[in-house]
Amino acid sequence: MWSFPLRRWARVLVPVAAVIVLAGCASGEQPAVSAGSTSSAVASEVPGTALEPALDHLHGLHLDANGVVLAGTHTGLVEIADSGRTTRVGVSDDDFMGLTGAPGTDRLFASGHPGASSSAPNPLGLIDSTDGGHTWIPKSLSGEVDFHALATDGELLVGFDGVTGLLISTDGGSSWTAGAPVAAAALAVTEAGVWATTTAGLQHSTDGGHTFTVVPDAPPLALLSAAPDGSLWGIDTAGTAWRSRTGQSWEPRAVVGPVEAVLAVDFDTAYAATAQMLYPLN
Template identity: 55%
Template sequence: MSNIGRRRTMVPVVTLVSLVLAGCSSQSEERPQAANSNGPSVKLNPEINHLHGLHINADGTVLAGTHTGLFAVEPSGSTSRVGNTDDDLMGMTGVPGTNTVLSSGHPGRSSDAPNPLGLMESTDGGQNLTTKSLIGELDFHVLTSNGGIIVGFDGTTGLLVSTDSGTSWTAGASLPTASLAITDAGVWAVTTNGLQLSTDAARTFSVVPDAPPLSVVSAGTDGALWGVDVDGNAWRSRGGRTWQMHSSIGPVDALTASDYDNAYAATDQSLYALR
């Protein structure tokens, strides 16, 4: 168990819209007219309540972590519960291209686990979530992992980093962040000062020049980055230095990338397929 002091918690979130790429450009160029801006949508089942995060399992299933547990989302917008937990899964994410799901949060009504839940992990696509560490100590508002390291932010002072699958933790940069992603280039963080990058395992960060004013960011299996900005424009990048606007979908609560050609963005009412 880590000796990191106790910290407290609060909370961060599907309709399927196929968005076709319209003439893209780098951010420095004039923005193109987005395809399917405010296009047709499919309502999600009401059981999707306060969506906190998204993950794409190895078989392509989209998982949504919510205020009342984990759900699989069908292209039609219908949902089905995954596993038997009704925990409030804050900071939910996954290792890209795998069935490894990471989450944090608070016990649901059916649980007698200590509050908060610390870091929880599933290696079977969310069917079974088990506590890895920090139970009763903190919950993460933001999480990311590439399978090698895990970086989390608990909503208070700064980042925590684990290099042993979440068993032990060390302090990273004192950097409040709204969203995190990891590629071979380093750890990416959405901050009030814009998108920032760390090349030393989240110990220090520097601002990424000319990046869009993102509100969320996610990395795919091929190292591509997707982001949605504060105005609801979806962007993508192969390396995080040059960005192209993909489409306009409106503000979202959560984002997950499969690769450069595929991602999903969501609110607790709609899921947008970015293709």
């Protein structure tokens, strides 16, 4: 079973002390600055905005049609204001283990487990919202799949089922086909293909997630997000934020330390977050 080792790598190796230089990951390996990065400048530490009230946990971020940051948590969807003020969206208290959305829209997809007020099967499979998370409907795989990672560009939807590998949908999550047997801590979709962070490194697919190759010299990313302009932002296993226009060459930007999610807005802007803090990246 891949589910526990993957969660441990994604959620334990990322949260390390924030330092200016890259630190070794918990496995004992020493991550190095990517030889393919476009800048050798040392990343700087980033001040954050405290979330009030703090979230109970954080599984993913999405930027809605109004430019508002939404966060998937253990007990539903939460809106994060620029001030750090957090407000529940809708009435769902489901545990969103996976959250994604068509970039810059109110179309959301989530997965996880039903909350205390829900009578839905466990796991949720894929649930769907067309109004920014105010309401949700079951879409597919109810009682069958708990997606630990989800990504979409608005057309292709890719998820890691936490056990055997990727599932791929081209019809908005109504039906699925098997993809590559890749254990992905995070996924992203751009015009250049599907991207997956794995224990073997950043991997790239040009056939819709059916086969992958390791990206040479990429930083050891654990978290990953794609922006509407096709750029990518990621957080490595030492807590440093990186960005890339193509996914092949990466530039270190900032040290954020122990974070749980990253959200790419465009090449110049992104957010990283924990359950307590939101960090603007540029």
